[in-house]
Amino acid sequence: MHSTLTLTAVAAAAMLAGAAGADHLRRAPAPPTTHGEWVQIKRGDATIRAYVAYPERKDKAPGVLVIHEIFGLTDWEPTVVDRLAKEGYVAVVPDLLSSKYGRSPADPDSGRKLVGDLEPERVTADLDAAYAYLNGLPSVRTGDIGTIGFCWGGGQSFRYATNNPKLRAVVVCYGPPPDTAAMKGIGAPVLGIYGENDSRINSTLPEVTAAMQKSGKTYTTEIFPGTGHGFLHPGREGSDGPQPERAWKRILEFYRARLGK
Numbered sequence: 001m002h003s004t005l006t007l008t009a010v011a012a013a014a015m016l017a018g019a020a021g022a023d024h025l026r027r028a029p030a031p032p033t034t035h036g037e038w039v040q041i042k043r044g045d046a047t048i049r050a051y052v053a054y055p056e057r058k059d060k061a062p063g064v065l066v067i068h069e070i071f072g073l074t075d076w077e078p079t080v081v082d083r084l085a086k087e088g089y090v091a092v093v094p095d096l097l098s099s100k101y102g103r104s105p106a107d108p109d110s111g112r113k114l115v116g117d118l119e120p121e122r123v124t125a126d127l128d129a130a131y132a133y134l135n136g137l138p139s140v141r142t143g144d145i146g147t148i149g150f151c152w153g154g155g156q157s158f159r160y161a162t163n164n165p166k167l168r169a170v171v172v173c174y175g176p177p178p179d180t181a182a183m184k185g186i187g188a189p190v191l192g193i194y195g196e197n198d199s200r201i202n203s204t205l206p207e208v209t210a211a212m213q214k215s216g217k218t219y220t221t222e223i224f225p226g227t228g229h230g231f232l233h234p235g236r237e238g239s240d241g242p243q244p245e246r247a248w249k250r251i252l253e254f255y256r257a258r259l260g261k
Contacts, residue, residue: 034085036078041094043129049098050130051078052137053085060141062259063134065127066093067149067156069233072104072111073097076233080148087252088261090140094130096123096156115152120159127160131167144168144259146188148251149175151230161186169258171251174201174229177208180215189218191254193247195227195238222250 036053051073055061064084068077073095084091097104097114100122104111135145146169149157154175161170162178165187173193190212194202205221212219224231224247227238232247234240255261 034082036082036085039092039133041129041133043099043125046099046126048094048096048126048129049073049103050092050094050133051081052090052092052134053078053081054090054139055085055088057088060139061088061090062144062146062255062261063137063140064089064091064255064259065130065134065145065147066091067127067147067153067160068093068096068104069150069230070112070115070152071108072115074104074108074111077150080150083248084148087255089255089259090134090137092130092134094126096126099126123156124160124163127156128164131164141260146170146255146259149173150232151175158190161188161190169255171254173232173247174198176201177204177211180211183211183215183217186212186215186217189220189254189258191251192219192221193232193251194221194223195229195231196223196225197227197237198229201229220254222247 034053034055036051039050039052041048041050066077066080073093077093081091081093095104096118101114131145134140135142143166145167147157147160147167148171150173154172157170158172158175159178161167162182162185165185167188170188170190171193172190174195202223209219224243226241227243228236230236231238232244
């Protein structure tokens with residue numbers, strides 16, 4: 001009897017070990033990790049506060065310049081940077097209020113007012129500095145840089161493309177277009193991501209599409225049903241449904257086609 005119990009116990013232990021081993025084999029691999037940090041980017045006598053995140057990879061990566069909403073740099077935009085890093089990109093988001101005001105305020109309404117007072121020339125100069133910083137990182141493949149912007153930042157992503165023809169991919173998330181005359185300066189394909197219930201922006205799309213075509217530029221738009229303005233940001237209309245992930249899938253496909261991975 002003692003021998004039978006012992007053998008039974010050994011067999012049970014072996015079965016448990018085998019089950020544990022099988023469970024280990026079935027278990028999904030750990031998600032990719034990243035390294036993020038706050039940095040100071042110099043532009044003449046000005047200093048730009050920015051958040052940068054790196055993927056864990058052995059080779060050099062493409063880069064993405066992220067442009068924040070009209071509320072200034074909030075806690076959300078660094079999560080976008082981290083997401084892009086997990087997809088294999090070195091990403092950076094500059095606080096475009098920092099060179100003038102030190103940093104974005106915590107209150108969104110205050111941030112909106114300050115962003116509304118920014119001079120376009122200052123924004124361009126700060127984005128140029130952030131682009132140069134990103135492009136100059138040893139872990140970034142030189143020249144393989146794209147942009148993405150949201151709301152006001154979407155408009156700035158579009159406008160900055162008219163000032164920096166070296167960009168290789170431009171993503172505009174529900175942002176307004178630049179002046180038609182400036183479109184000739186765009187050197188990269190532009191992907192527009194829009195919410196269905198956002199007539200303020202979407203009503204301009206036929207005119208924008210025609211102007212981009214006339215300028216010989218590549219401009220692709222996608223409208224996501226059941227969503228409103230800003231739907232990639234948590235708490236906005238449609239942000240809790242399947243469309244944000246569909247939009248991100250499209251964005252990443254666009255980057256991989258233009259920037260590689």
